[in-house]
Amino acid sequence: MYLKAVTFNKKLIITICVVAVMLLVFPHIQFGLSDYVLSVLTQALLFIYLANSWNILSGFTGMFSLGHASFFGIGAYACAIMTVQVALPGLGDVQRYMLGIAAGIVLSMILAFVVGWIATKLKGLFFAMTTLAMAEVLRTFSLQAKFTNGNLGIIIPPSLSVGPMASYYIILAMCGLAFLFTWHLKNSRTGRMLISIRENENLAASLGVNVTKWIYVSVFISALLATLGGAYYPLYLSHIEPTATFDYSITMQMMIVCIAGGKGSVLGPVLGGVAILLNEAIRATLTKFSGGATSYASIAGLLYGIVLLLIILFMPDGLISLRSSIRKFRDDRRKKQKEALAKANAKIS
Amino acid sequence: MFFESKNVTIKFGGLVANNDVSIAIEKGQIMGLIGPNGAGKSTFFKACNGFNIPTSGEVWFEGKKISGQSTWETCADGVTSTFQLAETFPAITVLETVLVGAYCRVKTDKEAHDIAYESLAFMNLTDEQHMRNNQLNLYTRKRVEICAALATQPKLLLLDEIFAGCTLSEDEELIELIRRLNAERGITIFLVEHVLKVVHELCDQVVVLVHGEVIATGTPAEVTKLPAVITAYLGEDNNNA
Numbered sequence: 255m256y257l258k259a260v261t262f263n264k265k266l267i268i269t270i271c272v273v274a275v276m277l278l279v280f281p282h283i284q285f286g287l288s289d290y291v292l293s294v295l296t297q298a299l300l301f302i303y304l305a306n307s308w309n310i311l312s313g314f315t316g317m318f319s320l321g322h323a324s325f326f327g328i329g330a331y332a333c334a335i336m337t338v339q340v341a342l343p344g345l346g347d348v349q350r351y352m353l354g355i356a357a358g359i360v361l362s363m364i365l366a367f368v369v370g371w372i373a374t375k376l377k378g379l380f381f382a383m384t385t386l387a388m389a390e391v392l393r394t395f396s397l398q399a400k401f402t403n404g405n406l407g408i409i410i411p412p413s414l415s416v417g418p419m420a421s422y423y424i425i426l427a428m429c430g431l432a433f434l435f436t437w438h439l440k441n442s443r444t445g446r447m448l449i450s451i452r453e454n455e456n457l458a459a460s461l462g463v464n465v466t467k468w469i470y471v472s473v474f475i476s477a478l479l480a481t482l483g484g485a486y487y488p489l490y491l492s493h494i495e496p497t498a499t500f501d502y503s504i505t506m507q508m509m510i511v512c513i514a515g516g517k518g519s520v521l522g523p524v525l526g527g528v529a530i531l532l533n534e535a536i537r538a539t540l541t542k543f544s545g546g547a548t549s550y551a552s553i554a555g556l557l558y559g560i561v562l563l564l565i566i567l568f569m570p571d572g573l574i575s576l577r578s579s580i581r582k583f584r585d586d587r588r589k590k591q592k593e594a595l596a597k598a599n600a601k602i603s
Numbered sequence: 604m605f606f607e608s609k610n611v612t613i614k615f616g617g618l619v620a621n622n623d624v625s626i627a628i629e630k631g632q633i634m635g636l637i638g639p640n641g642a643g644k645s646t647f648f649k650a651c652n653g654f655n656i657p658t659s660g661e662v663w664f665e666g667k668k669i670s671g672q673s674t675w676e677t678c679a680d681g682v683t684s685t686f687q688l689a690e691t692f693p694a695i696t697v698l699e700t701v702l703v704g705a706y707c708r709v710k711t712d713k714e715a716h717d718i719a720y721e722s723l724a725f726m727n728l729t730d731e732q733h734m735r736n737n738q739l740n741l742y743t744r745k746r747v748e749i750c751a752a753l754a755t756q757p758k759l760l761l762l763d764e765i766f767a768g769c770t771l772s773e774d775e776e777l778i779e780l781i782r783r784l785n786a787e788r789g790i791t792i793f794l795v796e797h798v799l800k801v802v803h804e805l806c807d808q809v810v811v812l813v814h815g816e817v818i819a820t821g822t823p824a825e826v827t828k829l830p831a832v833i834t835a836y837l838g839e840d841n842n843n844a
């Protein structure tokens with residue numbers, strides 16, 4: 255009984271396995287498609303991964319962060335700076351990159367401590383605005399500072415580039431691990447503490463939940479995941495610049511993926527990845543129709559926005575709520591069939 | 604003394620909500636706190652569970668000063684409270700709510716589930732365990748709140764107007780439940796209540812709070828006969844008539 259409460263049902267596990275296998279073999283059988291599809295998938299997976307990180311702080315603990323790009327950016331920049339900008343004689347690029355990851359984590363944890371402190375003082379909109387300001391400050395800083403090379407950004411040495419195939423597999427693995435981690439987290443003591451804070455802070459406190467401590471814990475976990483996502487970025491792109499790391503649009507993407515899929519749920523961010531694919535699909539289709547010209551492609555954003563709007567309007571809990579809707583529809587139909595059968599039987603007898 | 608408040612005074616700016624409140628509770632008692640609206644009952648409760656910090660005075664529990672510390676620390680010390688307005692975790696299930704309470708004492712999933720199932724059984728909530736809190740009616744929400752409080756394994760339970768908004772038959776059930784909590788679990792109960800019938804049936808001792816001050820202490824029967832208490836509840840004119 256106790257185990258039943260914490261595991262998914264069989265059907266879902268099979269579905270997840272099938273999807274995982276499909277994603278694993280996909281790069282080898284691209285059905286003659288170009289690298290473009292692979293790069294779109296890689297991007298979608300990256301944002302699914304980042305959405306997972308956003309989900310822990312904002313979906314589970316309920317602290318609405320608008321500055322998650324700062325952790326992502328710190329991860330990316332720490333790696334880039336350590337590999338390119340800092341003179342470390344006698345060390346290879348890969349070793350420097352590893353050092354960069356470590357430095358990124360340390361810096362992120364310091365920032366996470368500040369964010370945690372803010373989170374214990376400010377709630378809701380005020381917390382959101384403060385984190386937004388934090389990310390914007392970091393973006394402006396990275397645009398102006400010398401060691402970040404301003405808006406030109408940093409070019410990553412080719413020795414670090416792993417190629418599209420490998421970078422796809424790396425982010426797929428990271429996504430899988432993040433998914434398993436969130437899954438475990440939600441049903442663990444930590445997860446329950448975080449969710450109780452989201453649901454009702456006062457009641458949680460009166461039931462012995464150390465609200466301050468768990469808010470810090472959630473910020474730390476969330477920041478760590480985002481930083482590792484940032485550390486992956488130099489492997490995927492050969493060029494790190496402020497508008498692609500600290501920018502508000504990065505946080506926005508994480509939020510769209512997470513909210514469209516269903517925030518506060520484990521599967522939510524994974525389903526939300528569909529949003530990114532959809533965006534790309536609309537863009538590609540329109541470009542094809544307009545014969546490569548950009549005139550039609552410019553309304554792709556408009557269509558994408560309308561679709562997102564419809565998702566939020568009709569499924570405020572995200573795509574994940576389709577699951578319960580389908581279940582309800584099925585149950586209702588079964589019930590009706592049973593009733594009809596009973597009626598028919600009654601007529602006959 | 605098991606639980607004791609020593610000259611607790613709470614001021615909100617110029618407003619004195621509690622003035623020099625001293626209350627002592629012995630282990631195993633069911634203690635009532637009554638008084639008209641705005642007497643400062645809930646304010647005093649919040650000083651006991653850490654939501655308010657007394658302006659002066661102290662609250663002691665089992666030889667430890669609990670006033671001024673955080674709510675979760677007070678809960679860890681064995682004093683758990685419920686809220687006047689039946690607070691819930693709206694979007695999660697009853698079982699998950701009770702689990703949050705259970706994790707107060709234990710670390711592992713297994714132990715927490717054991718405690719949660721046992722508490723649910725005690726409160727007759729086993730059938731509702733997979734329902735979401737926002738699907739429940741007020742009475743069940745109140746029981747869920749007590750159940751989660753019970754899962755924290757308290758020594759002293761503070762119940763703030765737990766009977767408000769309940770029907771008569773629900774009152775009876777709750778009285779029975781609180782008696783069982785007291786008798787079978789050995790939990791000392793301290794409750795704020797408006798319904799005097801409940802106080803008469805349930806409480807060993809009653810403290811009357813009026814305008815933030817204690818005006819009487821004693822058994823329910825003694826206290827409700829005192830002229831000062833009658834005046835406080837029914838007003839001056841009633842005495843003259």
